Every structure is written in structure tokens, then in C-alpha cells.
Amino acid sequence: MVVRRFSLPIAALASTLTAVAALAVPLPAMAASTVVLSGIQYDPAGTDTRTNAHLNQEFFTIRNLSTRPINLSGFMVKDVANHTFVFPRGYVLQGRTTAIIRTGRNRNTAVTLYWNQGNYIWNNTGDTARFQTPAGKTFDTCTHTAMAGRTRVAC
């Protein structure tokens, strides 16, 4: 009888924990259906001097189209040359929110992340961004080509 009395609450607790974990850490497939590449500023104004300030004027953006927070830990964005940005462990993008990922260095905030590169990533002559799950499955892309006077594209 003692075993029976304790087995029910433990089973209930395990069930609750499973449900909470499912809400807090969405499967990559769920995140992939609701987060997209939304823009790239590939050729910021001014000469490409490689200063950190100018590198940070080069960026891409992503948007969470859903109303729920999405855990992007380990998700990746790559260019044609396979330069790879990995979203930090524990990084969560709130619902209906855009994050900007700048090429240069600085301290990350909730909606601004830094790739910490010393050179430009997004080729002015054309490039393609690939948004991938932690397992490397591409679920969104954004391609641009050179166009006189244009500095950025929407995806």
C-alpha cells in the first residue's frame, strides 16, 4: 500500500515536468517553422575600412513570427563561404520580436547579438544566408545580388 500511495504523485510529477519542458524548450522543428531571416544590410554606407564600428553596420536580422518565445540555442546562420554564426546557448527570442546580428564585436543584449568578426561576412557582390537548425537542416534562405545604390535587402 505504501508503494501505491507514493507511485501516483510521482507519476503525476513526471508528467508535469515533461509538459513544462516541452513548453520551455521547443523542438527545433517548431522553432524552424516560426523564425525567419528578415533582412541583410550587406553593404553599409561608407568605405569598407574593417573598423569595428563599420563592421557593426553590416548585419542580418531574424524575426520570430509567432507569439511564443523561441529558444534558438545552437541554431546557425551561414553564408556561401560557410562562415557560421551560432546562436548562444540559452538564447531566447521573444514572440513577435526581431533580433539583429551585427558582424563586429560588442556585448550581446536581448535583441542585438555580435558575430565578433574582424572582416565582413556579407559579400557586396552577392551572397546567400542559410538559417539552419542545430542539426544543420536549412529551413530558410535569403539571397542578394549587387545593385547600384542598394545597401540592404529584405528577406
Ligand SMILES: [Ca+2]
Ligand atoms: Ca559587406
Ligand SMILES: [Ca+2]
Ligand atoms: Ca560571404
